[in-house]
Each structure stands twice: as C-alpha cells, then as structure tokens.
Amino acid sequence: MMLRLTTCIAALSALLPAIQAQGGPPGVGFPSPWGVGGHGWDEAYEKARDFVGKLTLVEKVNLTTGTGWMTDRCIGMTGSVPRLGFRGFCLEDGPLGVRYTDGNSAFPAGINVAATWSRDLMRRRGVAMGEEFRGKGIDVQLGPVAGPLGRVPAGGRNWEGFSPDPYLTGVGMAETVQGIQSAGVIACAKHYILNEQEHYRGSVDVTIDDRTMHELYLWPFADAVRAGVGSVMCSYNKIGGEYSCDNEWTTNYLLKNELNFQGFVMSDWNAQHTDARSALAGLDMTMPGDGARGYYTSFWGGSLTELVLRGEVPQWRLDDMVVRIMAAYYKVNTGKFATRPEINFSAWMSPNQTVGPLYFKANSTITEVNKHVNVQADHAELIREIGAKSIVLLKNVNQTLPLVKPGSIAVIGEDAQDIPGGPNACEDRRCNNGTLAMGYGSATANFPYLISPIMAIRKQAEADNTSLVNIESNWDLDAARQAASKAEVALVFANANSGEGFITIDGNNGDRNNLTLWNGGDDLIRAVAGANPNTVVVLHTVGPVILDYAKAHPNITAILWAGLPGQESGSSLADVLYGRVNPQGRSPFTWGRSAADYGAQLMYKAPPPSSSPPAQNFSEGVFIDYRYFQRAHIGPVYEFGFGLSYTRFRYANLTVETTHEPPPPYGPGGGVMTPAAPTFGEIDKAAAANMQPEGFRPVKPYVYPWINGPLDPRRPNVSQPTTTTNGSAQPILPAGGAPGGNPGLYDVLYTLNFFVTNEGKVAGTDIPQLYVQLGGDENPWGVLRGFDEVSLEPGETKPVTFNLTRRDVSNWDTEKQDWVINGHEKFVFVGYSSTAIALNSSLPALK
Numbered sequence: 001m002m003l004r005l006t007t008c009i010a011a012l013s014a015l016l017p018a019i020q021a022q023g024g025p026p027g028v029g030f031p032s033p034w035g036v037g038g039h040g041w042d043e044a045y046e047k048a049r050d051f052v053g054k055l056t057l058v059e060k061v062n063l064t065t066g067t068g069w070m071t072d073r074c075i076g077m078t079g080s081v082p083r084l085g086f087r088g089f090c091l092e093d094g095p096l097g098v099r100y101t102d103g104n105s106a107f108p109a110g111i112n113v114a115a116t117w118s119r120d121l122m123r124r125r126g127v128a129m130g131e132e133f134r135g136k137g138i139d140v141q142l143g144p145v146a147g148p149l150g151r152v153p154a155g156g157r158n159w160e161g162f163s164p165d166p167y168l169t170g171v172g173m174a175e176t177v178q179g180i181q182s183a184g185v186i187a188c189a190k191h192y193i194l195n196e197q198e199h200y201r202g203s204v205d206v207t208i209d210d211r212t213m214h215e216l217y218l219w220p221f222a223d224a225v226r227a228g229v230g231s232v233m234c235s236y237n238k239i240g241g242e243y244s245c246d247n248e249w250t251t252n253y254l255l256k257n258e259l260n261f262q263g264f265v266m267s268d269w270n271a272q273h274t275d276a277r278s279a280l281a282g283l284d285m286t287m288p289g290d291g292a293r294g295y296y297t298s299f300w301g302g303s304l305t306e307l308v309l310r311g312e313v314p315q316w317r318l319d320d321m322v323v324r325i326m327a328a329y330y331k332v333n334t335g336k337f338a339t340r341p342e343i344n345f346s347a348w349m350s351p352n353q354t355v356g357p358l359y360f361k362a363n364s365t366i367t368e369v370n371k372h373v374n375v376q377a378d379h380a381e382l383i384r385e386i387g388a389k390s391i392v393l394l395k396n397v398n399q400t401l402p403l404v405k406p407g408s409i410a411v412i413g414e415d416a417q418d419i420p421g422g423p424n425a426c427e428d429r430r431c432n433n434g435t436l437a438m439g440y441g442s443a444t445a446n447f448p449y450l451i452s453p454i455m456a457i458r459k460q461a462e463a464d465n466t467s468l469v470n471i472e473s474n475w476d477l478d479a480a481r482q483a484a485s486k487a488e489v490a491l492v493f494a495n496a497n498s499g500e501g502f503i504t505i506d507g508n509n510g511d512r513n514n515l516t517l518w519n520g521g522d523d524l525i526r527a528v529a530g531a532n533p534n535t536v537v538v539l540h541t542v543g544p545v546i547l548d549y550a551k552a553h554p555n556i557t558a559i560l561w562a563g564l565p566g567q568e569s570g571s572s573l574a575d576v577l578y579g580r581v582n583p584q585g586r587s588p589f590t591w592g593r594s595a596a597d598y599g600a601q602l603m604y605k606a607p608p609p610s611s612s613p614p615a616q617n618f619s620e621g622v623f624i625d626y627r628y629f630q631r632a633h634i635g636p637v638y639e640f641g642f643g644l645s646y647t648r649f650r651y652a653n654l655t656v657e658t659t660h661e662p663p664p665p666y667g668p669g670g671g672v673m674t675p676a677a678p679t680f681g682e683i684d685k686a687a688a689a690n691m692q693p694e695g696f697r698p699v700k701p702y703v704y705p706w707i708n709g710p711l712d713p714r715r716p717n718v719s720q721p722t723t724t725t726n727g728s729a730q731p732i733l734p735a736g737g738a739p740g741g742n743p744g745l746y747d748v749l750y751t752l753n754f755f756v757t758n759e760g761k762v763a764g765t766d767i768p769q770l771y772v773q774l775g776g777d778e779n780p781w782g783v784l785r786g787f788d789e790v791s792l793e794p795g796e797t798k799p800v801t802f803n804l805t806r807r808d809v810s811n812w813d814t815e816k817q818d819w820v821i822n823g824h825e826k827f828v829f830v831g832y833s834s835t836a837i838a839l840n841s842s843l844p845a846l847k
C-alpha cells in the first residue's frame, strides 16, 4: 500500500511539469479529458455509450448543436435523432423559475435563499423549481449561478447567485443542483467563470492568479460538480487571453481534469467564438447554435461534421461530447423519470397565447403550442416560507418589531405598491415600478401573481382594526411626512435594482451605477424618519446599499432587508413584521459605507487604449467582501453573516477534536492515468452519408448537421496540434480523481462541538457560523467554513457539530498544483456573524 502510493506520487511529479506546459496557464495544449463515468455516473455512462454507439456522424453532431435563436419552442433547443425517436434537448432559463411562460411560479432569487442559510430550504427550492421545469417538458434548467460570485457589490447579476462567500455559495450550488436533478431535470452551473460584471462582459480579459481561482471562484463550481451537476455553461468573458468557451485551462484542465466533471459544457448564448478550437478546448454543446458567419451560419452543425471528416476534430472528441450530453440525460431521466414529458409551451409567444408557430422564426406549422400546463402545485407555501426566512432584520430598537395591533400605520413608498399594469407589465422586468421582487434580464420568470407589501399589510390591518394610510409616491415628500407624523408606526419602503446588461434602466446598464437607493429612496426615508419617531425601513435590494445614516438615525427603529422575495413578497414580509415568523436571515454580503470600502472596483469604462480588449486584473486576490473589510480594517455598517432575531442566543463550551490520528493519508485521488479515449461506432465518410437526404424539407433557418457537399473546398484544412487530438491515456491531476476533486479533500479531519441556547422569550432559529483562520499573511483573518440552522424553544439548549474537512483547512499551492495544509497555527471562531465571535480555539496541528 505504502509502496504503491509512493510510486504513484513519483509518477505524478514526473508528469506534472508536462501538464503545466511552459510558462502560460497549466494544461494548455493537452487533449480534452474524456468522460469516464464513476462516482454515481456509471449507469448513466453505460446507457449513454450504448446510445451513442448507435448514432451516425450527423446524428451525433445534431445533439451538440442548437437549432438556432428563436427557431424552436425553448430558449435553446438542439437537433434531434428522429430515427431513434429522440427529440432534441430543450434548455430554458433561469435560476429562479421557468422563464417566458405561464402557469409557473416566481421563486425567491438565489441571494434570498442564501440569506436563509438553510440547506433544507435551498434543497426544497431546487426540487420545486425542478418539478416546474419538468412539468413543462424542459430537459435543462439554466441555473444555479455561482458566476458572478460577487467580486463587486454593483455587479448586475450578483442576485442570481448566492453570496460573495464561496463556501456559502458552494452549499447553495450543491443543494440546488441536487434538488433540481432529483426532479428529473439537468441543472446547469453557470456562468463559468469570472463573469463578474456586465460592462464589457463579452470582451473583458480577466487576469487571475491560480490560488485565487481555486480558493474563491472555482470553489463553488467544485461543489456543484461534486453534487453531480449535469451541465456547466461557459461564460462570455476571456480569461488569460482566451474566451471562456475556448479556454483549455478553465475547461480542460480545471473543470474536466482536476474537478473530474463528467457532464457536458455548453456555451452561453453566442459565447462560442471558434469551431475546432472550442471543440478541442472542451466545449460539448453550442447555444443557440447559429450566429456564426461562414459556411454553415454556425461554428458547429455541418461545420463540425466537416471538421470531423477532415480529422481536425478527432472522432473520440465528438463521441465524448455526445456521451457527456447523453450521460447527463440518463443521470436524471431515471427511475420514475424514465419517460420523457412532451414540451408543452413556447418561450417566444405571449404566455396567454395558445396557438402559434411551432417553428417560431420560420413562422411555420401553426398549432397549439402552449397547453398552459399549471406546474405551480403547492410551491407558493415554500416561496412564502423562503421569503420570510430570508428577511434580514438589521435593526430593531426597543422591540419595535414584531408589530402588535398598532392603532395606525402609514405605508409609504412605491416599493410597497402593486406594479402598474400588473407584475409582468415589463418584459424581462425591464422597468422599476412598484414593489421589486426580482431583478431584470434573462434570469427572470413571469409572476403568476405578486402579493405586494401593501396588499398583505392592508389585509393584516383590517384584521387588527389598524387604521392605514398608503402613500404611493416616492416624490411627494410633504405627503409622506404628513402621513408619517400621524401614524403610530411609519413603514417606509425603498429599493435598488440591477440585472443583465442587455437592458438599461435609469441609466443602469445591468450593473448598478451606485450603491444608493433608487427613485429618491434615501430622501424619502429621511423625510419619513424626520416626522415619525417609530420609522420602520423595508428594503428590496439586489445587494448592499449605503445605509449608515439609517443605522444611526434615532427615529429609525427597525430596518429589514427583504431582497428579491418572488411572488409571495408581501405575505413573507407580513409574516416577519407581525411575528408569525421569527427572522433567521443573515446577510449574505457585507454592507459598506461606499463602493470604495469594498476594495475591488467595477470597471465601468475601459482605460485606453481602446484598441486592445479591456483588461481586468483581479489583483485583490481572495480579498473580496468581508475578507477585504477585515484586511483593510474597515468597519462595515452591517457585517457579513449579521441578522437579528426576536429572541437571543448564546453559545457555550466549544471543543475541538481531530478525528483520526494520524490523519487519513492524502494521495492521488483517482489513479495516475486515464484509459485511452474510447470511440463509439464507425463513421461513414461518404459525402452522401453526411448530406441532407433527398426529399428532406428543412425548417428555415434551422441549423442542421449536414455538410453542404463534398468537403467544402473554400475551407482550408487547419491542422491542429497533435497533442490536443491525442486520444491516448492521459495523466490525472493529483488534486483530481473524482467529481469535485481529490476525494481525500473531503475527509473530515476535525470535529467541533458546542451548545446553543435560546435565552429569550420566543421560539427562534439561530444560524451559528464557523470561521477558520488558516494563518499567514496570505490568508484572510477568517473564512466561513461552516454554518447550521438550529430551531430552539425559549430556554432550550441544543448541541451543534461542525466538521472540518481537509479542503476546509487547506490552501491551494500553485507550484504543487494541489491543496496543502500550511504550517501556520490555525484558529477557529464560532460566531453570530463574521465579526460577533463568541467562542474560539486554536486548531490542533495534525500529527
């Protein structure tokens, strides 16, 4: 055993320099790793290989290539295999529900479910979303999101994901992926990777060091892969000079070798830029399929068939693409999901339309395209629960909240109101009117209905005999003051929105232009607080806003952050305001006093010269959000992990133990070499076998897999580096070996135990948090490495256990290309937040 291990290590260290190439990013110039199954993928791989073995060249290509933008019924649709009765893949946005249809739910955004810090709610949200996608006949849900992670707070799409902390996001990714896939739908971890802002997203070239890549941005993707995610979407930006979808380092080396990803990589819409290069760099599916200039209006389709016939893309690479796609399919379409539902909606028509073109762009085959299948089931209850449990109570002076039948209330502000014209009045939520319950862009879904705050509060006021005045405008400050001055409690609402860069609202091109409230929200809050000594501020924002004045204001007695709660917004809020739900939300990000407080800055304007692609160096390294605040000694307004409850908790009696002595050995995780690349079936090279059959009636402008004729003479034969087309056995990286990386990384090395007691008078749920100091100047003061959700009756005490894995206490060693436990003394902190630490201990060194 010992001997074998040593031999392995020797063999690997001999291979490593080769993998690392010369100078540039590691892994460049090597063949794209082929899927090998294993670790929960074996059965799926068996079925996939069997299926792919039956396919012709053009049938294989068909499954890799989208039929084109708006050609079909889904946001993305691949070609099919009619001969075997296999329809194309239906891919549909987005991360908070089914986009562009009716009969669906509008779930709370990722950032909200992160704010619950509840693994259970993350999982149940995933299951419920998966059920809705499945019910519409969709194969792939385009979510969840770990990119952007949230490098900068103004990043337009941060709310789609979970948190700028990679550990919290990693848990969110894993739970959501498992939830979605347990409902028979393939999840898609996106946008891979470093797509941290909307400005210049299609051209920005990001420079990042290898350690930051591993410890920050790759971390949550590793969790998604370990959770068995079926697909990953490469992003728009460049990394180290190469587009993400052409990037050998990020796709071949990190995702497919080191993280042992067994599913397929699809491009973001039009994020593919090359034909053979992207194939050799590990791309497996192109979306939406069209959009390229040249012979086939697609980088793939007929073009890929040609590349395979010319030998520029080896058969094993094409076979690997299709095996990966089909393996993801079989992984989720199993057991009770073995029969595939029909697609029963069309993304391209108004959700209220029933009859329309099956082939939208072609405007042909008019039929019943939307069966209006209602897939909401009882998900409203879960949505309301997540909405309530994600509310972060930031301030609550003298038990202002919960409200107990106040005599009078003033509700003030646009953000409390119904949306004029209905909740879906603006497509892709491209306006900011009325209450804000989701951001804007492709990560939206139609609301079936939207319970506004005023609707829910009015209902409660009626039940309580509370007199209520509602001021709808943000701009009539006199009316606001007057209403506020007469009420026992003034509830003032404001919001801040953001989204995807293809939409601009009030000059905000996806990313936020500032960190203040929108539509005069700050002035409104100040006016109300100037007139009422019991002012409650309610915020619907996509991330942090500048709030120091409100925290300090003596008349502002309570502040709640409600994020983007989805369709049950008002009910969720009322549950917390009136004490039916004791808030458990903890802020998933840090609240600073200015954008400058956060260190790293969003690049709104690329510096000259304008001729070169805009470059961005993530030189802040791992120091974003709370890690930066701690390092720069900046006191936040409200810290990461902060949130109040209607009760009080106390922690006691921390013990820390090593689980094994000596610790379990850490060696190569999955052997040293892969098998050689397999191929499935023979390719018929005859031109006729690969051309559109006589009599076939094409849908225009579908992208098809057929070549135009005998190999197109206008197309020069480009010979690819033989290393990248080499299908012989390849080295497995030492940090790899299983989905998520070396399985030894997940060995539990330490166990921590302590007790939490509810010292207040009402039941509540606490979120104890574990931070680890890894030691040395290169590491943050502390990094989140554990949290739990503990429900306690008044006076009750419960034990809490945190496990620390090898990965949790390791740093990435760039030279070794592996995780190592550094020699510094380490400490653990158990806290109510990232700064309110109650218990601490040193971590015993491993013997």
Ligand SMILES: *[C@@H]1O[C@H](CO)[C@@H](O)[C@H](O)[C@H]1NC(C)=O
Residues within 6 Å of the ligand: 058, 059, 062, 067, 078, 079, 080, 081, 082, 083, 088, 704, 705
């Ligand atoms: C490719 O897919 C298209 C669209 O689904 C279909 O019409 C065509 O017949 C397929 N081609 C082959 C070779 O199966």
Ligand SMILES: *[C@@H]1O[C@H](CO)[C@@H](O)[C@H](O)[C@H]1NC(C)=O
Residues within 6 Å of the ligand: 134, 135, 136, 137, 341, 342, 343, 344, 371, 373
């Ligand atoms: C979607 O509608 C089709 C056609 O009515 C139906 O066959 C299919 O079962 C529906 N899907 C679900 C999951 O209800």
Ligand SMILES: *[C@@H]1O[C@H](CO)[C@@H](O)[C@H](O)[C@H]1NC(C)=O
Residues within 6 Å of the ligand: 350, 351, 352, 353
């Ligand atoms: C369908 O919705 C569109 C807007 O999405 C609206 O203009 C139209 O009036 C609606 N039609 C019906 C029949 O409700």
Ligand SMILES: *[C@@H]1O[C@H](CO)[C@@H](O)[C@H](O)[C@H]1NC(C)=O
Residues within 6 Å of the ligand: 363, 366
């Ligand atoms: C689509 O075709 C129908 C008839 O089949 C026609 O009435 C309609 O105007 C066409 N729509 C467009 C946008 O061309």
Ligand SMILES: *[C@@H]1O[C@H](CO)[C@@H](O)[C@H](O)[C@H]1NC(C)=O
Residues within 6 Å of the ligand: 397, 398, 554, 557
């Ligand atoms: C809170 O209550 C205490 C004691 O009743 C009182 O002195 C203080 O002014 C109150 N603070 C606010 C902000 O109302």
Ligand SMILES: *[C@@H]1O[C@H](CO)[C@@H](O)[C@H](O)[C@H]1NC(C)=O
Residues within 6 Å of the ligand: 420, 430, 431, 432, 433, 505, 506
């Ligand atoms: C809705 O919002 C848009 C932009 O956010 C604004 O221009 C428009 O005036 C608003 N409409 C209403 C009715 O408030």
Ligand SMILES: *[C@@H]1O[C@H](CO)[C@@H](O)[C@H](O)[C@H]1NC(C)=O
Residues within 6 Å of the ligand: 463, 464, 465
């Ligand atoms: C509200 O007032 C009515 C009549 O004034 C009374 O009958 C009822 O009990 C009150 N309800 C509550 C909840 O106080």
Ligand SMILES: *[C@@H]1O[C@H](CO)[C@@H](O)[C@H](O)[C@H]1NC(C)=O
Residues within 6 Å of the ligand: 505, 506, 507, 508, 513, 514, 515, 516, 517, 518, 519, 520
């Ligand atoms: C910040 O942006 C919002 C939305 O565009 C705008 O309403 C607000 O006035 C801006 N704040 C400042 C200080 O310019």
Ligand SMILES: *[C@@H]1O[C@H](CO)[C@@H](O)[C@H](O)[C@H]1NC(C)=O
Residues within 6 Å of the ligand: 529, 530, 531, 532, 533, 554, 555
């Ligand atoms: C607090 O509210 C009272 C009105 O009740 C007002 O007179 C006072 O100026 C307010 N305080 C501040 C700091 O705005």
Ligand SMILES: *[C@@H]1O[C@H](CO)[C@@H](O)[C@H](O)[C@H]1NC(C)=O
Residues within 6 Å of the ligand: 207, 617, 618, 619
């Ligand atoms: C990026 O920043 C790091 C850290 O400041 C620096 O070492 C590196 O040279 C920079 N790279 C580029 C390409 O500017």
Ligand SMILES: *[C@@H]1O[C@H](CO)[C@@H](O)[C@H](O)[C@H]1NC(C)=O
Residues within 6 Å of the ligand: 652, 653, 755, 756, 757, 797
């Ligand atoms: C903590 O330990 C002390 C001393 O052993 C003990 O008295 C106390 O009850 C413990 N607290 C809890 C919450 O277990």
Ligand SMILES: *[C@@H]1O[C@H](CO)[C@@H](O)[C@H](O)[C@H]1NC(C)=O
Residues within 6 Å of the ligand: 748, 801, 802, 803
């Ligand atoms: C801690 O790890 C042990 C051993 O791997 C496992 O049995 C236990 O469930 C884990 N506990 C928690 C709270 O994660």
